[in-house]
Amino acid sequence: MDYRVLLYYCYTPIENPEQFREEHHRLCLGLNLLGRIIVAPEGLNGTVSGRTADCEAYMQAVKADPRFAALEFKVEEAPAHTFQKLHVRVKPEIVHVGLPHIKPYERTGVHLSPTEFRDLKDQEDVVILDVRSDYEHQLGRFKNALTLDIENFREFPEKVQELEQYKDKKILTYCTGGIKCEKASAFLLEQGFENVYQLHGGIIKYGLEAGGEDFEGKCYVFDGRVAVDVNSVNPTLISTCHHCHTPSARMINCANPHCNLHVAMCEACGEQLDGACSTACQEHPAKRPYDGTGAYPKVSNNYNPEQGLLSYRAPSLK
Template identity: 35%
Template sequence: MKPILNISAYLFVTLSDPAAWRESIRSQASALGLKGTVLLAEEGINLFLAGRADEVRRFVGWLRRDATFESLAPKESWSDDVPFGKLLVKVKREIIRMKHPAIRPAAARAAAVDAATLARWLDAGCDDAGRPVVMLDTRNAFEVDHGRFAGAIDWRISKFSEFPQAVLKHRASLEGRTVVSYCTGGIRCEKAAIFMAEAGVENVLQLDGGILKYFEEVGGRHFHGDCFVFDARSAVDASLGAVPVS
């Protein structure tokens, strides 16, 4: 086992005072020697942290002791070194910027499909109702270029705030199929699925936990390439190991 535990997690939950959480989270994470980024907003929390396993898990345990974050479910991977240079804890307008404030995942989650079920559907070419399944990549184009699900739709967006307009432009092409939105860790595909459903796209699901959870539970089945991550590792493969720099 490699010595450094990396976690990524998000939770859409209403925070009445993100600034107060910023100070307590920064203090706790710093005391435990963790590095990475924590984003806070009124809509919730999004974090990427790394450090010694016992310290990382102590931090998660501390955070989940508060009822606000008790359902936080980090995804884990391991590395030889900490892939972050410092600790940043920031308050933002959104924890993932979409510029559609009416999309409020904390009020109601988007319908989701778990990794094992999705892999079974992709094996069969259809969902349990017999509808063809199409994978929709909600990530930026440069991320998609590192790897994606076989046959996935890629609208070549350069930032997530472009996604809503792309949906409206291509909505008709999604009709009659089960659309599964996916992203790195789940946060973008959750907002994406809610927006699509509200825009009138039927049979929309998010991939629960994103690519990282899929790799953890299923491996690389139906996925071609690696998954880009926003740290010094650059990308991880289906075993969740850092991709060697060529």
């Protein structure tokens, strides 16, 4: 495979995010990378895809900046680009949770390597905490993990009160690549939890370095692959079709844009409901055409740092 997917983040102060965004966007364009990158005063977060040589050049360029010297890339093979376009955006946080005052580079949970996490996770005084959203942990999660009923990570802080009964335990947090755990574990420490740890590099690194042992189901990823295998030791399938409840790890968005529910759905039900999650959504007048994928990527605004914002008129729904 001549393509790579790079998943990375780094919490570090960036004094002029707008200027950095422009420079970084030019770097990505020059290397023909596609993907999503977020720049914030607190750091850098991204997932990009590109040819192997271009990805190698990108990693070298990023790590040449002293601010990102400690950044670790999770590198996976791919047969082609896993994104359709490139977005480099400035936002208040590199992962939206509404806790800009928390600075993981000053204080966060103890980092555990994949092997350390594997060796510690089944001990009696340990609670494994999944800090991801519902649609992610319904697709796959660690065996015996505690999950939270949240649609978005920004709901995490209000759910911490549900964890009070575990304050005397070792809390092992995990997420896809590690970025959410940095803030989640730091917030838990702020709320009085004393023994807080995090899986360094997240599920992806655990799969690459520890074989994904005891991760049940598939891992949700935020690129064109949507769901990937991480467990080569004792793999299982835990997600089921939203409609018929047969085993399925095929994720779709409901074709009704007013619903847009993100769920697992087998191909047969996808065809039967024409991409909708229910008969009611199938009959909705605004239902989008279904092409068999259940994916409706957002239209690019065609921003280019060399040319500014290009004019674009989105097609109307019919």
